[in-house]
Amino acid sequence: MPKIDLDSIEPTNRTGYPPPYDRDVAGRWYRRLGPPSGLTDMGVSHVTLEPGAWSSQRHWHDGIDEFVVMLDGEAVLVEESGETVLRPGDCAAFPKDVPNGHHLINRSDAPCRFLALDVQKGEGDCHYPDADLHYAVQGERYTRKDGTPY
Amino acid sequence: MPKIDLDSIEPTNRTGYPPPYDRDVAGRWYRRLGPPSGLTDMGVSHVTLEPGAWSSQRHWHDGIDEFVVMLDGEAVLVEESGETVLRPGDCAAFPKDVPNGHHLINRSDAPCRFLALDVQKGEGDCHYPDADLHYAVQGERYTRKDGTPY
Numbered sequence: 449m450p451k452i453d454l455d456s457i458e459p460t461n462r463t464g465y466p467p468p469y470d471r472d473v474a475g476r477w478y479r480r481l482g483p484p485s486g487l488t489d490m491g492v493s494h495v496t497l498e499p500g501a502w503s504s505q506r507h508w509h510d511g512i513d514e515f516v517v518m519l520d521g522e523a524v525l526v527e528e529s530g531e532t533v534l535r536p537g538d539c540a541a542f543p544k545d546v547p548n549g550h551h552l553i554n555r556s557d558a559p560c561r562f563l564a565l566d567v568q569k570g571e572g573d574c575h576y577p578d579a580d581l582h583y584a585v586q587g588e589r590y591t592r593k594d595g596t597p598y
Numbered sequence: 599m600p601k602i603d604l605d606s607i608e609p610t611n612r613t614g615y616p617p618p619y620d621r622d623v624a625g626r627w628y629r630r631l632g633p634p635s636g637l638t639d640m641g642v643s644h645v646t647l648e649p650g651a652w653s654s655q656r657h658w659h660d661g662i663d664e665f666v667v668m669l670d671g672e673a674v675l676v677e678e679s680g681e682t683v684l685r686p687g688d689c690a691a692f693p694k695d696v697p698n699g700h701h702l703i704n705r706s707d708a709p710c711r712f713l714a715l716d717v718q719k720g721e722g723d724c725h726y727p728d729a730d731l732h733y734a735v736q737g738e739r740y741t742r743k744d745g746t747p748y
Contacts (some may be wrong), residue, residue: 450690450700451675481665485691489717490640491662494689512639515631517667517713519687525601529615532601537669539644539713540600541635550600563667563689567639567717 452485454494464590466598469579475501475554482568487492491566497523497554497561503564505579506549510572515565516552521560523552528577534562544570549577602635604644614740615655616748619729625651625704632718641716647673647704653714656699657730660722664692664714666702671710673702686711694720699727 459477463470475498482492497503506526518534525532525540527550534540534552542550544567554560574583580592591597609627613620625648632642646655656676668684675682675690677700684690684702692700694717704710724733730742741747 449678450677450692450698451684452689454689473657481689481691486693486696487663487665487691489719490665490715492689492691495657513637515637515640515642515715518710519667527600529599530600534601537711539602539604539642539669541602541631541637541642542600543636544639546636548600552607560681561687565640565665565715567719569639569717584642 450485452481454479454481457481457484457494459496465581466590469505472502473504475499481576484487489568491568493564494561496559496561497563498545498554498559499554499557501554503552503562505576505581506551507574507576507583508542508547509544509566509574510585511544512566512572513544513590514566516540516542516562519561519563521554521558522556523554523560523562525550525552544572547575549575559577600635602631604629604631607631607634607644610644616740619655619731622652623654625649626653639718641718642712643714643731645714646709646711648709649701649704649707651704653702653712655722655726655731656701657726657733658692658697658699659694659716659724660735661694661720662716662722663694664716666690666692666712666714668720669703669713671708672706673704673710673712675700675702694722697725699725
């Protein structure tokens with residue numbers, strides 16, 4: 449059945465971020481839609497941000513195109529050129545290899561929901577302009593920017 | 599600017615389908631969001647279906663994961679296992695190489711809008727269970743099922 453039964457997928461707020469970077473995403477609840485629906489080349493996360501929650505640390509990817517579309521509520525997109533409110537139906541794209549760190553913050557007093565999609569082929573490292581974090585695809589782990597482990 | 603200015607992108611109802619298969623999609627208006635926003639590995643179409651319009655002929659792809667999310671209004675998803683109404687926030691996934699021909703039909707009396715996303719890597723042929731159509735990635739063209747040109 450191609451239609452996805454969202455209620456059948458347990459949301460999680462799991463994160464691989466080391467402290468203190470995990471706190472900002474504690475109110476980020478997501479369902480990964482790709483694996484239960486058989487997608488292997490496309491990643492799809494159905495995300496709810498509680499008030500105050502961040503979608504991630506501000507970041508950009510080598511090798512991964514990303515796309516978001518707001519479904520309900522509103523969030524603030526923060527990136528190098530400033531801040532933009534995203535409302536239902538609004539879309540934003542983050543081409544691979546473009547060093548424009550981005551994330552969404554829910555500054556409203558109600559939950560918001562969005563979809564985040566990416567291409568699961570050709571993943572490279574992930575870069576975090578505001579946090580002492582680096583994600584190395586080789587080794588699949590987070591380190592400090594100087595490469596030392598947490 | 600990562601947020602996409604939808605109004606700046608001219609919608610088109612262009613199709614490569616030969617007659618008579620072009621008629622069903624005459625009321626399908628779409629904006630391709632990938633190229634103007636710099637995405638190269640992910641395809642994103644922002645689609646409006648007028649009442650009666652089809653999203654495509656019923657089809658499935660070799661090599662291409664596809665995903666749709668309804669934004670406004672409603673459409674009927676038609677595929678091998680039957681028909682399912684999709685409403686705002688509903689999602690459906692079509693993994694590559696799975697021979698489940700699918701399309702959306704707007705049987706309501708108002709326009710509906712949805713996003714259709716795919717991965718622009720590894721494209722293979724496209725198969726049409728209901729129409730005498732075949733899309734060959736080699737040659738980038740539509741033929742009859744027996745390979746003869748229109």
